[in-house]
Amino acid sequence: MIEVRGLTKLYGSLVAVEDLSFAVAPGEVLGLVGPNGAGKTTTLRSLVGIIRPTRGTIRIGASDMERDAVGAKRQLAFMPDEPRLFDYLTVEEHLRFTARLYGVRDAEVRIPALLRELELGEKTGALPEELSRGMKQKLAIACGLLHEPAVLLFDEPLTGLDPAGMRRMKQTIVERARQGAAVILSSHLLHLVEEVCTRVLVINRGRLVAIGTIAEIVASRPDLQGRGLEEIFLALTGGGT
């Protein structure tokens, strides 16, 4: 579903991401982890077409992001860590606007259903400033799910959520994967990665350090045997002592 080959992004002489290759199959949740400045956000932004890679290819389904960006983007949804909403569009208007951008034909049916599912039914006429942080997050998710994307990318999805919101968010991620979506989840919360992800990609200084299930990563590094994910992460990224 997601196929990345030789992804490289340079900012002048600064190497943000270098020669990154991986794939995510339908139903899989790939955890993208790495220390600050490792290149996670650059990778995610390249995947969703916000920035253009310097080199390499990104395929979303059958579409190449460089040659057929529109086709690729039609299949994906990106949930940033901070919900980015229009100040003067109401909850329902955000969904209608999104429907127009993605050409969702049965939006009239989907919008009320999504609003009910995400418990936003009583806030349809509210502007973002009238919503709590959690409500804004839900609205951003609703906009992302409206066109039923086959690929979902989450950047720190639990930021600012209360415990109930965190549980719902984790359920949403897992359910969408079960329904066949390919999911990439970038987070510093290793327990979240351990709980939700089927595989982990560790990135450091723009380079891929390890990829696979935790068992596979440990198998490739016998010295990590018996250690927790936090210790494994620190050992892989050189953050431990």
Place this chain on the structure above:
Amino acid sequence: MIDAALYLAGRSLVNGLRRRLRRLRQPKYMIGFAVGLLYYYAFFLRPRGGGQSSAASLPGAAAEVVAMLGLAVLILTGWLFGSSRSPLVYTPAETHFLFTAPLTRRQVLDFKLLRSQLALGLSSLLSVLLFSGGHFPATRILRVLGLWLVFASLQMHSAVTALVRQSLEEHGVTAVRRRLGAFVIVAAIVGAAALTLRAQFGIVQDAFVEGPVAGFDTLAAVLHRGLLGVVTWPLAALVGPAVSRDLATFAARLPAALLVLGVHYVWLIRSSIAFEEVAVESAERMATRIAAWRSGRRPPPIAGPAKPTRRALTRLRETGSPARAIAWKNIQAEWRGSGVRLPVIIVIGLIVVAWVASMGEEAGSGLFVLAVLFLVFGGLAIVFGPYGLRNDLRSDLQLWDLLKTYPLRGADLVAGEVLGPVTVLTAIAWGCLLGAFTLSLMIDVNDFPVADRVAALLAVAIATPAALAVTTTIQNAAVLFFPAWITLGPARATGIEMIGQRLVTMVGSAVVLVVALIPAAVVGAVAVAIAGVTGITGVWLAVPGAIAVAVTLVFEVIMAFAWLGRVFERSDPATEIGGTG
């Protein structure tokens, strides 16, 4: 695509208006709205004698020449001194929704261009209303349309400039080399234009001697001829519809203006190689600033990538007066927050003005003009500085909660906050005064002897910090008493009601300033009278007068610090600026 953009613009407009109307239920917004409406009526709509203002009554050729020159200056300074920040800044929401949506890059750009036209149309309308003298015949619509064409083309031109700069930056071309390259090209164009003008200078001069109408007609004719005509054609084509006086002329000039607009559009589309990076970077900076404002932190500067932090002007000792520490913090904020572009432009401007003035017949005229300019800058710093430099309570009350936790007397805190900008402005004003005085020593000013100049310098220098302290204290008192009426931090709220609130605050501050100056003026006059009795004469009388004024003002300021300190200590941040929980 177009329907999505129109949907967003339309719904945002309606919801924004609804929100503003709901807000008018609060008296502070209602009063502000009423004052704002009066302001708009007085400046834009009130019928004035003569039918139209002097600007609008310029003869056709004059209007065209002035508009062309204005446009040329804007474009040239944009290439020379502009930043890589595009005027087409995407909001974080636009970046998230549009860049990840199944849209082509051109559609994303079209979306932004289309959305910005509403603001440009409004700017055109207000510009025409401002010079309409309250009369708005149907033909003025043509001027609005013409101005809209100019604004839209300028917007695209600025966007192209920013993209080119960004592209050069990405290719490792340094700022100095970029500006040098732009300078060489601009110098070549200006040089070619100057050569053509020089050849025709006598004809133009004679025409202006004959009268302004003939002068501008001749100048316009020269601008349209030869090499100069080729260089200025796009400018003339663009301003053509805006300066047309009837429908027929407008229609005849419209195709050329549309051609210039179209060329800019194509240029922008073709220049947008680095488009995503520029847009995303701008959106990121905006998001960071918004997050910083909302969390009560000072946002990073919006222009350009992160720059190395300047070293502190002075080192703060670990022990000593807390008020001085706060003043030191505010001085560092001014120092580190100020850019180098404005001072560089001012210095270049001063050199050019002095050089032009020195070409006059009278010896030392360049230095004289420079000295006058120093005095003007010093005066501006004293009069307007306290309104411009806001690194005091106007900035720090964003951190009201934090300030309340400091183990400080309120009076000390207020004093520290006020002394920061006062110190900076005093340094600027004294620098200007000293500059003017030094220059005056190099020229022959017979009717103002050196001794008198020394007296004047001393008097103004003594009164300056006290005057600045009073004005700055009033501004800080305003924000402490009426925090809801003053914008905290660098953000500027918009809307008729906010303009009205600013006007009310401004008038209130002016009244308080006058009241504060009256006792000082009286004491100063008494001091001058006493000094006169003791034998002091002439300009030297100003020195004891200034000392008396300064002492009185300082006394007032100290009293104000004590009072404002108590107000601060009794204040409740949750009720003043709202809680955060």
